[in-house]
Amino acid sequence: MPDANSLYGPLDPAPDAGWVEAPPRMGFFTDTSVCIGCKACEVACKEWNGVPDSGFDLLGMSYDNTGALTANSWRHVAFIEQPRPAGHRTPAFAGDPTGPATSPASAAVGAGTAPDTGTNPGLPPGRPEAAARMAAGPEFLGMPGAQPPGRDSGAETRTDFRWLMMSDVCKHCTHAACLDVCPTGSLFRTEFGTVVVQEDICNGCGYCISACPYGVIDQRKGDGRAWKCTLCYDRIGAGMTPACAQACPTESIQYGPLDELRERAATRVAALHERGVPEARLYGHDPTDGVGGDGAFFLLLDEPEAYGLPPDPVVTTRDLPKMWKRAGFAALAMAAAAVAAFVGGSS
Amino acid sequence: MGLKTFIQGWPVYRQLTGTDPLGRGAAAQSARSAALTARTETADGMARSVCPYCAVGCGQRVFHSDGKVTQIEGDPDSPISRGRLCPKGSASKSLVTSPLRQTKVRYRRPYATEWEDLDLDVALDMIADRILAARAETWEDVDDEGRPLNRTLGISSLGGATLDNEENYLIKKLFTAMGALQIENQARI
């Protein structure tokens, strides 16, 4: 079995993967507090990497018609409409003759669409109540059912509103389960510490899809292979910036040496806290977390799960030694049972 | 020799003999991946251009190989855009290389229900004839009081605002000389 630290805990992954004199680990810091939801990242990525379209369906998920990261969308901009306070801003609809909010109800409807993304498994339908809670927050008490929206004449009116946008991407985990379970070596760790699918190797076994704790990677229909963000391996190898980060108009997506990005992110969080945005928090920045820290980490303004991120992911291979041990016991038991069955007994 | 190369190229061999026993990185890299480079690096040339969508005027670098556009991305030198592009600007390569682009002249005969093909030179000639006919038919030399009008109101034009200044200049110059006054542009809209 490999060194335990090779499976879990803080690690510089490139040297661990056999790269001698590896360059600094490169990554993304995506600051959602300045994201304007323009989707330039989605398009720039597709243009550079020749990623096919992911379907022409209206999803009803605010302005998100992509739905999720898939083999056909390596960047995905999430949109969340919430009748909740937005940092230090004046309530958007203060003083307007509003009724109760519709965001939870509309989000619940949006949970039900099932587009064909051209990938497998793509974007299965979701659970309406979890969608509603995404919009309403943890205090969600269920949606009014008897009345159509807006009919309530009660004192409850919506005044606060915020529209969260966030460009999601492969996390390029320090401990990447997709990579470790890949039986062909198609998924590999580059000298930059990123995780890349080699399209000439992948045979579409699908193991990486089940292994990813973030639901990032899936399989392209017709093609059969798994695809995901390469952090523009070809570009960064040539000293260029990945296509999405280069396009991003507001520097919401920042690319650079991970150490530097973490430094920058800490400064940014502190600045936001000072400016009265206490909900700003980092996600995936911590090398002591369940995946050893992400190569692509985020500044979020809500709980991770609202953005479709797992709140506390742990790389499955952390437990792999224990699993092999269990399998060994079971195998021994099996052998012993066989021996006993033939050796013992009377007939 | 062949076998030896084959064996040495086998990742399992590299796992066993190299720095990557787990087969995660260096050993698993394919020859293709090792040789990978950005296609902008190997392009035949790069034209410095400007985004054709809105009026911000973001700088674009247009990379091309074998007479085909292979990549369009932001120009980091531009003081306007600093290398960034919006989704539309980022989609410029798809715009100009789109299979939906029309590349042949299409002609719809009066009362026809379908398009037909037409030679470009013939089309140009036919259009010129129609201009001259419309002009002849609708020419106004002078007004009621004998003041010059020098014009036709039988020809109209509406231009988009993605035309170059040089093009607009020739359009206005030619139409003005032919007396076509009703020349308009998106700028009115």
Next chain:
Amino acid sequence: MSPDRPVGDLFRRFRERLSTGPEDRGAAERENGSRATAAGPGVGRTDAGSRDARLAPHPPRDAAPRRRRGGKGGGEQLNVPPAEFTSYYGRPVLKPPVWRWDIAAYLFTGGLAAGSSLLAAGGQLTGRPALRRAGRVTALAAVGASTYFLVHDLGRPSRFHHMLRVAKVTSPMSVGTWILSVFGPAAGLAAIAEAAPLLPERGVLGLGRRLLPPAGHTAGVVAAVTAPALATYTGVLLADTAVPSWHEAYPELPAIFAGSALASGAGVGLVAAPCAQAGPARRLAVAGAAMELWGSHRVENRLGLLSEPYTQGTPGKLLRAGRALTAAGVVGALVGRRSRVLSALSGGALIAASVCTRFGIFHGGVASARDPRYTVVPQRERADRRAADQV
């Protein structure tokens, strides 16, 4: 390697600045694992940033309690129950496995091949030719089917040989591939050896007729030695994923699959062998059933929320059917030791039970990945607990 290596100077400074106090969050934390259902210190610390930044886990402004509806005299009903978790438009956080029925079928055939080859080896070594013959033939058929299923499930079947590019202990599928590539030819050779008596006595084929039995003997032993690995690695194959109900069941899955493999192998023996030779098969059936029932009982009860997918819907039905068939098979095997028909029926039941169990486990996991609840709730609880511990 040095634990400090990845934590560069910049990052160290960053952490120091964020650090809330003198407390040392050191190596002890890093070593700790997390269990989705068990409270414990030092579980994963994804949300540490917010904590480090002196944030409550639910920042007060962010999660301001806002009653959405006025108390208008009961005129309102809830048509959607309050959710206990959040996800982006309620969508799954994980990508559910893309493996089709082939893989569930492979779980069965792989186990069947393993169980059969053990049976065959036992028969071979203890002079029970019927068991040997049936075991070898079944093993070959099952391993052949396994190979077909595995290749067929690939997105790019023509690239199946890429599986042999690397040998990765971190990839159960890679390990399994190498196991199969030992087991398969061995099982094949052993089965072919059964055809030796059909060969002519002279000539080249006659040579085969003479050499095959000892070769088959050796091959049968090799296959049998490999068989337990073949039967149990698939438990790791499923467990080594982010699929919540598979991963959390990692202690039990190998045992269940081992038991299921034994039982199905025993089933083959019961179907194929005369009563006189079937004794070991009956005992194997009992042992296998015991392992399988113990394991599946555990996964259906031990995992808390994550046991749910194994008890509901199709997976629940399959697993219940599997349990019933197993019990019936064992009882039949024990009761019917004199009856060829009853033995054969019992054998059939055991084989069917194995099919049900494998499909049940397979689909239970898929269901757990498809519903974000099973991903988010345990992780959220873990994060909240950790945050609470930090206060």
Next chain:
Amino acid sequence: MAEAHPVGFQWVMEAKKRGAKVFHVDPRFTRTSALADTYLPIRAGTDIALLGGVVRYILDNELDFREYVLAYTNAANIVSERFADTEDLDGLFSGYNPDTGSYDHASWQYEGQEDNAKVRGTGKERDSASGLEHESHGEPVPAQAPRDETLQHPRCVYQILKRHFSRYTPEMVARVCGIPEEKFLELARAWTENSGRERTGALVYSVGWTQHSVGVQYIRTGSIIQTLLGNMGRPGGGILALRGHASIQGSTDIPTLFNLLPGYLPMPHHADHPTFDRWVDSIRHPGQKGFWGNSRAFAASLLKAYWGDAATPENDFCYGYMPRMTGDHGTYQQVLNMIDGKVKGYFLLGQNPAVGSAHGRAQRLGMANLDWLVVRDLFMIESATFWKNGPEVATGEIVPEECRTEVFFLPAASHVEKEGTFTQTQRLLQWREKAVDPPGDARSELWFFYHLGRVLREKLAGSTERRDRALLDLAWDYPTHGPHAEPSAEAVLKEINGYEVATGRPLNAFGEARDDGSTAIGCWIYSGVYADGVNQAARRRSRHEQDWVAAEWGWAWPANRRTLYNRASADPEGRPWSERKKYVWWDPDAGEWTGYDVPDFEKTKPPSYRPPEGASGPAALAGDDPFVMQGDGKAWLYAPSGVLDGPLPTHYEPAESPMRNPLYGQQANPTRKIYEHPINRMNPSPPEPHSQVFPYVFTVSRLTEHHTAGGMSRTVPRLAELQPEMFVEVSPELAGEVGLAHLGWAHLISGRAVIEARVLVTDRLTPLRVDGRIIHQVWLPYHFGTEGLVTGDSANDLFGITLDPNVLIQESKVGTCDIRPGRRPTGPPLLDLVGDYQRRAGMTPDRKIPLVTTDAAGGDDAAGSTDEQSPAAHQDGEPHA
């Protein structure tokens, strides 16, 4: 701005990072609102009320930048006692003529100048969009108007302004716009607190302001605020028009507009400009201050560029060849003429009016009644296939077998397949290099028009018709290259820049223009773009290698100046207003203006310079007259002439509004351009009856993911997949009222059309409390049509045609409609539905729309009026940004 100009928005984010406060005013909560500090939902079409409220707030609290206002504006000028304000006339100014629906400007003049002005009927001016023709053009106002530097005179501009805006109180803002008082005050406070000596504030708008029947006055109001606060001509200040197309600024500078010639020279009018001299004098106003004084040289040089050797001083440079305007020849008049069978042929050059222009049905029916149509585009657009796939084919209004229009579709070259310049929104020309050849038959417009001209001239060779002289004498020999004989864009740019006729030497600046035929200049304001024989627009010195003004990237007109009127960034003595905001200043040691930018002032004219008596042209500008294109060198808070709908902005309701104007008896702009054509029926608004038939307000704009009429985005899968369907955004309150469901269908009905869309019920829209009632607004993107990868009904079909009087831009940012759940009918029942609504709303063919809705409608007999002046009125296809 984040929505439609995302890359420009990076600078807003940059400012925000440095502490700027960002306010966003928009009928709907957009991606810009999401990043703004404060969002103000507003009723569409009421911005003048909001901005007027800010003007009042400034004046009432004396928060103007007084030194700036006194020195650089006409605040102290005293206006004629014959002037009567909207305060006095219930929403009209003095001089209104109800018969022509236009004003006489005489009474608006400064004291003592009432009879000094040139007579010109403003109804005619409106028809020829004269407001635009002098875009940056000073009026013939006297240099020395009577002034009261104490600003106390009751008829000084400052006091008139104060009176005019006195009723724009916070309560009134709330009543009209639906913006709660507290929010309005937050905006007013922030704006004023962040303006002055040490700080500047910027104002950014798009066609959310221009596409209104009173659009020019929106911008005027913004200008008044920015001038009062001293934000003009200074770094971090100004008014930024975010234009919507790559070279829409260029399309106005080198216009393909019926009323303009390059460089904002007016197209001759048959009555006003019978001769070259009359034409030139109408531009330069002999004796006037400012840089328009040299217009004769610009005009002569243009004609010289057009007709080359044939143009001589003796024949007035072939002025006799110029076609003449007689009235309104704008695009909407053209379309109605097409419907009436008056137009034979139509060119569409990268433009898609079937989707992009107001009243799509009128556009398509017009095209169906032509002899021939030439469409040049990259893709097969709706305007090329109306005879086949248009909505009117479904309703039976267009039957392909009966539609005679002959259609030529010619594929066009894309921006990477040709070279040339775009002029972006800050007047910056940037040269594009050619990357690849265009595919197949695709050609540039340059190619098409050059060769079309060549063929026409060949066909006419030997013609003795007088009308053909202009074509035959045209200077039309451009060098060509390549297998397709592509004309040289650089050669054209050189001609635009201008050259010395004798030597061919490119001119370095428009100051070198001569009126004796020795220079030829295609567009005088672009003179200098080829200075020193170098293509200045092609300069691409990296931003890393120059300062933040980046003067060596491209070339800005005029004279590579990046901020206009930047003399105002220094005080009257030429010192920077503050160290923090220094930009251009007088260096007394060197005896010249210096700074970061090219000074927008004569380089060596000291601040103390005072013009001698009788001076004219640039020499008449004093050393502290920064607004050098104005006739008096001052910024105009009050426009004594030139803005056709009044010297001051006034809130009028949109042409289609569900409510009565709360401010005045006058409901809508009394000078707006109305077309009473059977196809163009406007929904009734109060005080007309039946306005409740169309109870809801709708507004349209862009999505980040699409571009205008969709020809360059619905055809691109990368973009089409991001916004794949036509939708309408409604508030939960309206959804409840009408019964609309998220992701369900709705159809919207106006007096022109019915369209359907998927419904997004969203908290981003809100009802507004306006004048005691609740107004619901819905929002639609206008990108959809019947062609392309993703299709849908066109929002612009809902609009009728009503135009701003100054610039003839249509009101397509606000209208009224009804909205109903479910899909629309198809086929003939669709027409029945519209007919039914028309009947219910009393929209009979003989209905007369009342222009004047107040008893005070004044026929103040006018002795005369003057030429007009308009602020930079920008027009293109943009939402509020």
